[in-house]
Amino acid sequence: AQKITQTQPGMFVQEKEAVTLDCTYDTSDPSYGLFWYKQPSSGEMIFLIYQGSYDQQNATEGRYSLNFQKARKSANLVISASQLGDSAMYFCAMRGVQTSGSRLTFGEGTQLTVNP
Amino acid sequence: EPEVTQTPSHQVTQMGQEVILRCVPISNHLYFYWYRQILGQKVEFLVSFYNNEISEKSEIFDDQFSVERPDGSNFTLKIRSTKLEDSAMYFCASTGGLGETQYFGPGTRLLVL
Numbered sequence: 001a002q003k004i005t006q007t008q009p010g011m012f013v014q015e016k017e018a019v020t021l022d023c024t025y026d027t028s029d030p031s032y033g034l035f036w037y038k039q040p041s042s043g044e045m046i047f048l049i050y051q052g053s054y055d056q057q058n059a060t061e062g063r064y065s066l067n068f069q070k071a072r073k074s075a076n077l078v079i080s081a082s083q084l085g086d087s088a089m090y091f092c093a094m095r096g097v098q099t100s101g102s103r104l105t106f107g108e109g110t111q112l113t114v115n116p
Numbered sequence: 117e118p119e120v121t122q123t124p125s126h127q128v129t130q131m132g133q134e135v136i137l138r139c140v141p142i143s144n145h146l147y148f149y150w151y152r153q154i155l156g157q158k159v160e161f162l163v164s165f166y167n168n169e170i171s172e173k174s175e176i177f178d179d180q181f182s183v184e185r186p187d188g189s190n191f192t193l194k195i196r197s198t199k200l201e202d203s204a205m206y207f208c209a210s211t212g213g214l215g216e217t218q219y220f221g222p223g224t225r226l227l228v229l
Contacts, residue, residue, distance in 0.1 A: 033215070035217065035218075037220070042222075043205055043222070043223050043225065044220065044221075044222040044223060045159070045207060045209075045220035045223070046220075047217055047218075047219060047220070050217055091158065091159060093159075097214060097215075101164065101171065101172040102147060102149075102164055102171075102172075102211070102214045102218075103149070103161040103164060103172060103174070104149075104151070104159075104161060104209075104218060105161070106158045106159040106160070107158060108157075108158050109158060
């Protein structure tokens with residue numbers, strides 16, 4: 001079975017500062033993928049960034065980067081230069097094909113609030 | 117940019133009624149999914165669909181649920197006899213391959229009264 005843990009129910013950050021959202025995972029799959037999605041108050045799920053378990057480098061997408069520490073089983077999302085529009089719920093998710101097919105397993109989410 | 121679409125955006129129904137939620141996945145994608153999110157909770161997997169059949173389903177996806185790809189573009193989730201606890205946001209997602217990113221639709225917010 002797979003498990004995603006997001007221990008921060010809520011986070012606050014000042015506009016223009018960086019913030020790290022924590023995610024730890026547990027899986028017996030030798031190969032897996034880690035994802036972050038953003039869910040604004042309107043409800044849609046927006047894909048942000050992906051990290052493969054065998055990727056040598058940490059993933060980056062614009063202001064988003066993934067701090068992947070395989071030995072610690074963590075995949076933290078770093079948002080640089082926070083903007084007011086970054087206020088949303090953020091979900092970490094994983095997929096491990098051998099143990100759970102292609103389904104995504106989600107964490108509980110972190111509600112990020114960016115203060116002006 | 118191609119996107120997953122879902123209709124309706126909101127649906128209110130009476131307990132015991134049947135509902136059909138519709139999705140149009142990204143056109144060249146081959147794998148389709150339904151997830152649900154009960155208000156204030158995390159997103160949960162319901163079912164995946166490939167090559168016109170269910171490839172896996174969760175324990176939530178019981179006999180009251182069914183999925184169908186009635187034509188080359190639509191992908192539907194049917195709930196035969198809705199219960200109060202079926203009230204949730206239902207997301208459709210699609211991907212071009214098992215190792216690729218799943219892209220989500222905007223969701224259908226279902227309220228069962």
